[in-house]
Amino acid sequence: MEAPKKKVKELSATAAAHSFDDFDHSNFYSGSSDDAFCMLDPMDEWWGTRAYGAGYYQFGLPMQTAPLPTVDIRETLGNEVLKNLVNFSSYNYLGLSYRPEVIEAAVEATRKYGLGASGSPVLSGTMELHKELTDKLADFKKKETAILFSTGYSANLGVISGLMRPGDTVITDQYCHASVVDGIILSKAKVSFFRHNKVDDLEKKLKRATGKKLVVVEGVYSMDGDLPVLPEIVDLCKRYDARIMIDEAHSAFIFGENGRGVAEHFGLEDEIDIHMGTFSKSLGGIGGFVAGSFKLTNYLIAFARSRVFSCALPPGITAGISKALDIAREEPELRKRLWGNVHFAQNKLREAGVDIGDSESQVIPVMIRDDKHIFSYAEQLIHEGVYLNPVRFPAVSKHRSRFRISISAGHTTEQIDRGCDILIEVLRRNGVCP
Amino acid sequence: MSLTKYGFSQTVSAFFEMPTEMTLALLPKPLQPLESHHGSSIFAVTAFDFTESIVGAYGEIVMAVIVPPLVRKGGGFPKSAFYPFRLGTSTPESRAHAIERWHLPHHMADISIDFAENDGSMAVAVKEGDAPILDFTVTEHQWEVVDHLYQCNMNDDSGRYKVDIHMQGEFCEHEEERGSLTLYDHPMCAGLDPEEIADYPFRELWMRGGQQLFEDLEKL
Numbered sequence: 196m197e198a199p200k201k202k203v204k205e206l207s208a209t210a211a212a213h214s215f216d217d218f219d220h221s222n223f224y225s226g227s228s229d230d231a232f233c234m235l236d237p238m239d240e241w242w243g244t245r246a247y248g249a250g251y252y253q254f255g256l257p258m259q260t261a262p263l264p265t266v267d268i269r270e271t272l273g274n275e276v277l278k279n280l281v282n283f284s285s286y287n288y289l290g291l292s293y294r295p296e297v298i299e300a301a302v303e304a305t306r307k308y309g310l311g312a313s314g315s316p317v318l319s320g321t322m323e324l325h326k327e328l329t330d331k332l333a334d335f336k337k338k339e340t341a342i343l344f345s346t347g348y349s350a351n352l353g354v355i356s357g358l359m360r361p362g363d364t365v366i367t368d369q370y371c372h373a374s375v376v377d378g379i380i381l382s383k384a385k386v387s388f389f390r391h392n393k394v395d396d397l398e399k400k401l402k403r404a405t406g407k408k409l410v411v412v413e414g415v416y417s418m419d420g421d422l423p424v425l426p427e428i429v430d431l432c433k434r435y436d437a438r439i440m441i442d443e444a445h446s447a448f449i450f451g452e453n454g455r456g457v458a459e460h461f462g463l464e465d466e467i468d469i470h471m472g473t474f475s476k477s478l479g480g481i482g483g484f485v486a487g488s489f490k491l492t493n494y495l496i497a498f499a500r501s502r503v504f505s506c507a508l509p510p511g512i513t514a515g516i517s518k519a520l521d522i523a524r525e526e527p528e529l530r531k532r533l534w535g536n537v538h539f540a541q542n543k544l545r546e547a548g549v550d551i552g553d554s555e556s557q558v559i560p561v562m563i564r565d566d567k568h569i570f571s572y573a574e575q576l577i578h579e580g581v582y583l584n585p586v587r588f589p590a591v592s593k594h595r596s597r598f599r600i601s602i603s604a605g606h607t608t609e610q611i612d613r614g615c616d617i618l619i620e621v622l623r624r625n626g627v628c629p
Numbered sequence: 630m631s632l633t634k635y636g637f638s639q640t641v642s643a644f645f646e647m648p649t650e651m652t653l654a655l656l657p658k659p660l661q662p663l664e665s666h667h668g669s670s671i672f673a674v675t676a677f678d679f680t681e682s683i684v685g686a687y688g689e690i691v692m693a694v695i696v697p698p699l700v701r702k703g704g705g706f707p708k709s710a711f712y713p714f715r716l717g718t719s720t721p722e723s724r725a726h727a728i729e730r731w732h733l734p735h736h737m738a739d740i741s742i743d744f745a746e747n748d749g750s751m752a753v754a755v756k757e758g759d760a761p762i763l764d765f766t767v768t769e770h771q772w773e774v775v776d777h778l779y780q781c782n783m784n785d786d787s788g789r790y791k792v793d794i795h796m797q798g799e800f801c802e803h804e805e806e807r808g809s810l811t812l813y814d815h816p817m818c819a820g821l822d823p824e825e826i827a828d829y830p831f832r833e834l835w836m837r838g839g840q841q842l843f844e845d846l847e848k849l
Contacts, residue, residue, distance in 0.1 A: 385668065593803060
């Protein structure tokens with residue numbers, strides 16, 4: 196790379212002291228002081244003088260519609276409602292969140308049972324609806340039983356901290372979700388991260404592991420859209436007597452011949468010790484679950500504190516998920532449409548020279564690798580017709596910034612074509628792709 | 630405020646993950662390591678090719694742990710804070726100067742630091758005579774002119790100290806995991822288990838043609 200010809204200015208010693216140009220959230224994570232609020236002022240100054248207006252305002256823009264294939268979004272900087280944007284941001288992979296039957300089931304259950312479950316699932320919060328959903332899930336996953344959690348986050352938190360103890364070791368792919376990491380922290384077990392999908396590094400970590408051993412991988416990695424090298428990982432776990440858990444948040448209900456997930460896709464369902472999944476992606480609701488043996492779930496019912504000490508899933512949500520699961524099973528054509536859409540988008544982007552990494556799924560990263568300019572590209576996209584969230588450090592590695600496209604079965608080919616055309620045009624205009 | 634200036638042609642730095650339990654053994658209380666992940670702290674290796682200073686030209690290698698910055702109301706806010714636990718330099722004068730003025734802990738022998746730039750990467754080889762100490766490489770990304778503020782923490786028998794340091798020059802950094810690290814069996818690497826420290830940097834930083842400005846030393 197050619198070095199810039201700029202001459203280094205003789206800057207004053209104090210110029211950098213309050214310059215937040217190169218800062219991000221990670222700079223404000225930890226500071227040493229006697230005051231618990233010591234980081235509030237520096238972060239507030241960064242946020243107000245640099246960050247918000249420079250592009251951070253693009254996170255959490257209020258949606259004016261359901262997460263449909265096209266959406267209306269209020270852009271908060273100019274306070275303008277931008278209409279009919281191709282929605283590449285919502286992870287409503289089967290388009291079920293807005294299906295009339297799902298909404299009707301949720302409304303009916305809310306009328307019958309009220310707004311909330313009004314209790315922990317281990318006390319008064321379990322309703323007939325929860326039992327029905329649990330049974331359906333177990334049948335779908337071909338497991339003895341299942342248990343429900345109020346979020347996917349709390350499922351990972353509860354399972355890992357419920358099973359593992361100080362002196363044990365949890366080995367996880369470096370790209371696993373924060374909820375996996377937080378579950379390990381809560382368990383007080385030793386954590387070891389292996390390089391993404393590198394089985395030689397996993398083996399190195401397994402050799403040094405002490406105590407009970409648990410390996411955690413994801414079905415689809417949420418920022419890269421690739422899959423785990425599951426056969427090799429399962430083989431290693433067997434050789435080193437480690438249990439294996441798969442988080443199928445982004446793969447449950449869409450991967451595999453019957454939609455049971457990436458474990459089914461690889462033909463390894465019986466080799467996996469813990470199957471975890473969520474309802475917020477493909478089923479369009481919220482919540483998490485673990486499917487497995489009665490012994491496993493009985494233990495987790497007792498020791499998964501994130502479940503014991505949370506209210507059970509709301510009745511309306513539970514009924515909606517139950518209906519969404521029925522539809523996902525009864526309409527395999529939804530998965531067929533999804534994969535058709537995925538292949539259409541991947542082919543179109545790759546043919547245009549867009550770097551989409553190693554995506555093998557409905558999660559398609561568009562690699563920008565430029566933390567400074569990605570906000571500007573996102574701004575252009577939203578004003579030209581595509582709603583696409585920028586992802587930058589520290590959510591991903593520094594200068595591995597990207598847009599993360601989520602493809603849905605609900606998209607029409609025309610919508611994907613239009614969205615990709617706008618994206619390619621913006622990337623070309625800015626010299627990101629040829 | 631007086632400023633002490635060190636001009637450099639190259640400053641090459643890389644951050645490696647190391648187990649927090651190992652890091653804690655290197656840090657004096659009350660310093661705590663900043664963790665990149667739960668259980669993983671940050672071992673920073675930085676090599677300087679100083680071309681201009683009050684003790685002439687010299688090379689320096691700094692081994693440090695990244696720590697949370699000391700934050701005070703109205704004070705400057707640094708990009709990051711370091712605790713250098715071991716330094717080596719190529720001349721006795723530079724060593725004596727850094728110990729006397731900045732209370733930095735040094736390996737008390739001359740070392741050599743070779744910089745070899747090749748096709749977008751920089752390889753740094755550190756030796757004492759013929760004995761290798763460490764080798765590491767970093768690679769480049771997009772270059773830009775910057776003015777960064779860092780905070781350096783020191784600790785010796787006379788007490789705890791802090792100094793703010795400005796780094797100005799052409800700079801690039803990235804996390805593409807393209808670099809490398811080899812630690813050898815040498816006294817400068819004591820307490821660093823190569824089996825436990827990542828042999829690739831998760832972050833690579835490179836600055837060239839710039840200057841380092843030290844503010845006044847502050848006793849804490």
